[in-house]
Amino acid sequence: MTPTLKQYLNLQELEAAAAEVLSPAAFAYYRGGANDEHTLRANRDGYAQLKLRPRMLVDVSNVDTSTEVLGVPLSFPLGIAPCAMHGLCHPDAEVATARAAASLGSLMTLSTMSHRTIEDVSQAAPERLWFQLYVYRDREISRALVQRAEAAGARALVVTVDAPYLGRREAIIKTPVHIEPGTILPNIGPRRPGSEQLDDLRYFDSLLDPALTWKDIAWLRQQTQLPIILKGILTHEDAGLAAQHGCHVWASNHGGRQLDTAVTALEALPEIVEAVEGRVEVYLDGGITRGTDILKAVALGAKAVFIARAALYGLALAGEEGVRYTLQLLQDEFRLAMMLSGKTRVSELGSDLLKM
Numbered sequence: 001m002t003p004t005l006k007q008y009l010n011l012q013e014l015e016a017a018a019a020e021v022l023s024p025a026a027f028a029y030y031r032g033g034a035n036d037e038h039t040l041r042a043n044r045d046g047y048a049q050l051k052l053r054p055r056m057l058v059d060v061s062n063v064d065t066s067t068e069v070l071g072v073p074l075s076f077p078l079g080i081a082p083c084a085m086h087g088l089c090h091p092d093a094e095v096a097t098a099r100a101a102a103s104l105g106s107l108m109t110l111s112t113m114s115h116r117t118i119e120d121v122s123q124a125a126p127e128r129l130w131f132q133l134y135v136y137r138d139r140e141i142s143r144a145l146v147q148r149a150e151a152a153g154a155r156a157l158v159v160t161v162d163a164p165y166l167g168r169r170e171a172i173i174k175t176p177v178h179i180e181p182g183t184i185l186p187n188i189g190p191r192r193p194g195s196e197q198l199d200d201l202r203y204f205d206s207l208l209d210p211a212l213t214w215k216d217i218a219w220l221r222q223q224t225q226l227p228i229i230l231k232g233i234l235t236h237e238d239a240g241l242a243a244q245h246g247c248h249v250w251a252s253n254h255g256g257r258q259l260d261t262a263v264t265a266l267e268a269l270p271e272i273v274e275a276v277e278g279r280v281e282v283y284l285d286g287g288i289t290r291g292t293d294i295l296k297a298v299a300l301g302a303k304a305v306f307i308a309r310a311a312l313y314g315l316a317l318a319g320e321e322g323v324r325y326t327l328q329l330l331q332d333e334f335r336l337a338m339m340l341s342g343k344t345r346v347s348e349l350g351s352d353l354l355k356m
C-alpha cells in the first residue's frame, strides 16, 4: 500500500485530503448537496443520533462479515453507489473503482454518466457489476443501454427514480464542473445541435425524461431479464408499489443532492422494510462513513449499503488502491463494530441492536 494512505485514519480524513488534490470545481461537484444542504447534513447526523444496544459475554473470536445481494456474494454488506464521471478523479476512472470493488469482494454500480464503457467496467469487475440507468426521453437509447448491460454481464439494473430534473446544487452554479472538450462519455452520444448554451450537466439534465411513471417501469420490466432495483425511494407508498412491480428498493435521497429537507434513507428505512414484507430486497445509501453506520442500516433491515463520495475520494487520492483502502477501512470498522456489539454473523443483526 502507498505509505501515504495509511496516515488517513478514517473517511473524514480521506475527504479532507481529496479536497487538496481535486480541482475546486470537481470537489464542489462531488461534495455538494441541494439548496441549504439540510438533507446532506442530516444523512450524517442521523447515524450519530441512532444509538446501539450492544450485548456482552458473547464469543466474538470468530466473526463472519459476509452476506449476499441478489445472488452476488459480498465480503461485507457494502457496495459502490453509482457516481457520474469517475474520470474527474483519476485517469483510470470507473475501471479502477470496479477493480478495487471486485478485488475486495464488493460490488460496483456503474453510472449511466460514466467515462468508461459498460463492457470495460464489466471486465474489471466480472460478476460484480450492477448498471445504473437514467431513463432518457429517447427510449431507444435507454433500451440499447439495458441490452448492452445485460450482454456485458451486469447482474442487476438500478433505475434512478429521484431525478426527473437535477436538484439545485448551488456550489456547481458558482463553480461549474467543466468536462474537457474531446472527453468521451460513452453513454451519452453526441450533443444535440442547438444545445451549446447548456453546460455539460444541464445538457445531461435535458436528456432525462421528467415524465417517467410506473407505466415506464412496467415497460422496462419487459425489456430485460435482469432484476430491477428502484433507486431513490423514500416512502412506504412507493416501496409497496415497487414490490408490486417486482422491483427491489434502494432507499436514497441521492446524497442530499435532489430535494433538500427530504427525509433520510435511514429515517425512511423502517416504513420501507415493513411495506415490502420481505418480497424484495432493500438497500440504502447516504452518509455512510463508519462501520457502525453499516451496522445500524443492516440492523434496520437493509440487505446492504452503498457509498458514493467516499469511494470517489479514495479514487482521487490513489486510484484503484485508494478505493481499496477506503473499502478496507470500512470493512475493518464494520467487523470491529460487530464484535463490540456481540454479533458474529450479519444474519444476527436486527432491531434489538438499536435503541428506538
Ligand SMILES: Cc1cc2nc3c(=O)[nH]c(=O)nc-3n(C[C@H](O)[C@H](O)[C@H](O)COP(=O)(O)O)c2cc1C
Residues within 6 Å of the ligand: 029, 030, 031, 043, 081, 082, 083, 084, 111, 112, 113, 132, 160, 231, 252, 253, 254, 255, 256, 285, 286, 287, 288, 306, 307, 308, 309, 310
Ligand atoms: C458526484 C456524484 C455523482 C453522482 N452520480 C450519480 C449517478 O450518476 N446516478 C445516480 O443514480 N446517483 C448518483 N449519485 C448519487 C449516489 O449514487 C448516492 O445516492 C449518494 O451520493 C449518497 O451516497 P454518499 O453519501 O455516500 O455520497 C451521485 C452522487 C455524487 C456525490
Ligand SMILES: CC(C)CC(=O)C(=O)O
Residues within 6 Å of the ligand: 083, 084, 113, 163, 166, 201, 204, 254, 257
Ligand atoms: C450527471 C448527474 C445527473 C449525476 C448525478 O446524479 C449527480 O450528480 O447527482
